[in-house]
Amino acid sequence: MADGETIARERIERLESLAREAVAADEEDRARSYVRRARRVAERHRLRLPRSFERSTCDACDTYLRYGYNARSRTQSGHVVVTCDCGAQSRYPYE
Template identity: 65%
Template sequence: MSGIAAERIDRLASLAAAAARDGEDERAREYVRLARRIAERNRLRLPRELVRFTCDDCDAYLIPGRNARTRLRDGHVVTTCDCGNQARHPYR
């Protein structure tokens, strides 16, 4: 079962990215919500791409420069969504 769910999550992640690039923010948001629901139901981790490029508060697919600000700090990347939510991810 988890193989099918993982494939569906990957497909929804690519659809969300494409919708966000085309300016269809609400459609991208729905794809992200659906992918998160499937991952929770099947106890799967979200792909790193989906974790790094989605807002935890408003489920927006983040595109730096359009609806997100990305800054480098000491040892981590800070991504700020238009809604004000910040996400920090380490880097080397």
């Protein structure tokens, strides 16, 4: 792995933690900017976002999801359905 990729992965992890902290402090706009910045870094370096980051953000509005606060999670026939306040839904399989 090249040095640039390592630095980019570290930056994405740091932005994820900052977004989590911002949502906990009720600063949703700041959290949204961290999510957008992390996605941009991943695109620039052609990296995939970590699974935990992908599943805790809304693809439609770039919000960092906090279950019970701005997102709802339900199970439905072998899938977890996550619904954001904006109305967008994500589905993930589980066993």
